[in-house]
Amino acid sequence: MFEKLSIAAVYPEMLLAVMAIVIAMVDLFVKCPRRTTTYALSLITIGVVAYLEAVAATQGQTVYSFGNMVVSDPMGSWLKCFAALAVMVTLVYGRPYAAERDMLRGGELFTLGLFALLGMFVMISGNNFLVLYLGLELLTLSSYAMVALRRDSAVASEAAMKYFVLGAMASGFLLYGLSMLYGATGSLDISTVFKAVASGQIKHQVLVLGLVFVVCGLAFKFGVVPFHMWIPDVYQGAPTAITLMIGGAPKLAAFAMTIRLLVEGLLPLAVDWQQMLMVLAIASLLIGNLAAVAQTNLKRMLAFSTIAQMGFVLIGLLSGVVNGNTAAAANAYSSSMFYVITYVLTTLATFGIILLLAREGFESEEISDLAGLNQRSPLYAGVMAACMFSLAGVPPLVGFYAKLSVLQALIASGQTGAIVLAVFAVMMSLIGAFYYLRIVKVMYFDAPITATTVSAGADVRVVLSLNGALILILGILPGGLMALCAKAIVSTLGT
Incomplete structure (x- = not known):
């Protein structure tokens, strides 16, 4: 761990910011209706940034910069690398869809996507309350604009307004909580806040009140009950390419922000925030799974x-943390990191199939639209089935190992009620298996409602095939990614 006065810690962010502006200017001179030049420049930029983050992560150094306001560590670097790859895949899947719906009249999709990714990077690297909040606002403002990008769609405009109003409220919660913590501790620096809280000289009631608002803001970014109201409406109303943009990579940034605030900053208050997270987790598992069973709209079902x-x-x-003992922390947080990474991987493939099936004048949003997909395209039906089995937690797919690692961490912690919570989670997963397997049944056993063949560009076919293969390969050989997560979390906790 060391401080650098140089700007080496933020080279990827600087490159991303500069290229986002350059690409926006270059796009003014692009005449191609599919924005091929803008698209290629965006993918190259994101690829270079992902490579830089992967190199930084493998070096294993923790670097603080800009007066401790920014931190570059292995956990952050890996999450930024995976977030960049997720945005890249999103743009590959979403471009044909956007082109058919007149969403590429300008290069806003690519420019806003790059700025959203920059917001995620800032959230992941923030070691200061203000930096974290700036990153969050950059991400959310870009997201609001992208949801409303399809100008002729009243449904998309309505979804954008709902997202904006609820998002502004959640940002207010978070900002109010952070301001209370600042007032109590006298610092915006996360490590200084940790020392102040650990000293035990600050009134516990003031800290907990600020903590409640912070957890509310974080819960909104995760989209967990009772801060989930925006998820089904925005997922359904937004253009599908944008649904993937806001439902995939930002989850990695939300996870990083939670680690920065709750673990690195407020770990002495773990007994308080863990109880809050337990209530949120139980409510989310119950309401999310039960509500999903009743859905006929595919995007709405995936939202729940x-x-x-x-x-x-x-x-x-x-x-x-159990009774102040942090021995289980690395195992627990690395299992959670593994879960969120593999969830994003599966979500990318799931929405990739939905985007692939959509065509001009047809959205492919209902579960019935998947009827007989196996007869029209066995490959894409197989990828979608792998995604559904993975989300349901069926071995040997990666979703099974993700759920297993989280439940193992819960039981290993030895907390009061851990076994009961684990059994409850498994029971809720069984309910979840119903609506996931229903989609597999529709694809393989229902008669097709259209004879239209499924076609896609070479880039989409290659990326989608790799995406589906990774869901299986990481399920059979999860050790590498799990070790990577564990090493990154240990490195972060060690500083």
Whole structure:
């Protein structure tokens, strides 16, 4: 761990910011309706940034910069690398869809995507309350604009307004909580806040009141009950390419922000925030799974599925500290990190198939639209089936190992009620299996409602095939990614 006066810690962010502006200017001179030049420049930029973050992560150094306001550590670097790859895949899947719906009249999709990614990077690297909040606002403001990008769609405009109003409220919660913590501790620096809280000289009631608002703001970003109201409406109303943009990579940034605030800053208050996360996790697993069963709209069903899946992420986060003992922390937080990474991987492939099936004038948003997909395209039906089995937690797919690692961390923590919570989570997963397997049944056993063949560009076919293969490969050989997560979390906790 060391401080650098140089700007080496933020080279990727600087490159991303500069290129986002350059690409926006270059796009003014692009005449191609599919924005091929803008698209290629965006993918190259994101690829270079992902490579830089991967190199930084493998070096294993923790670097503080800008007066401790920014931190570059292995956990942050890996999460930024995976977030960049997720945005890249999103743009590959979403470009044909956007082109058919007149969303590429300008290069806003690519420019806003790059600025959203920059916001995620700032959230992941923030070691200061203000930096974290700036990153969050950059991400959310870009997201609001992207949801409303399809100008002729009243449904998308309505979704953007709901997202904006609820997002502004959640940002207010978070900012109010952070301001209370600042007032109590006298610092915006996360490590200084940790020392102040650990000293025991600050009134516990003031800290807990600020903590409640902070947890509310974080819960909104995860989309967990009772801060889930925006998820089903925004997922359904937003253009599908944008649904993937806001439902995939930002979950990695939300996880990092939670680790920065709750673990690195407020770990002495773990007994308080873990109880809050337990209530949120139980409510999310229950309501998310039960509500998903009743859905006929595929995107809305996946929205409630997301709420339930984030409940598992919270289970990992609440298992780290037992009676002040942090021995189980690395195992718990690394299992949660593994879960959120594999969830994003599966979500990318799931929405990739939905985008692939959509065509001009047809959205492919209903579960019935998948009827007989196996007869039209066995490959894409197989990828979608792998995604559904993975989300349901069926071995040997990666979702099974993700759920297993989180439940193992919960039981290993030895907390009061850990066994009961684990059994409850498994029971909720069984309910979840119903609506996931229903999609598999529709694809393989229902008669197709259209004879239209499924076609896609070479880039989409290659990326989607790799995406589906990774879901299986990481399920059979999860050790590498799990070790990577464990090493990153240990490094972060050690500083």
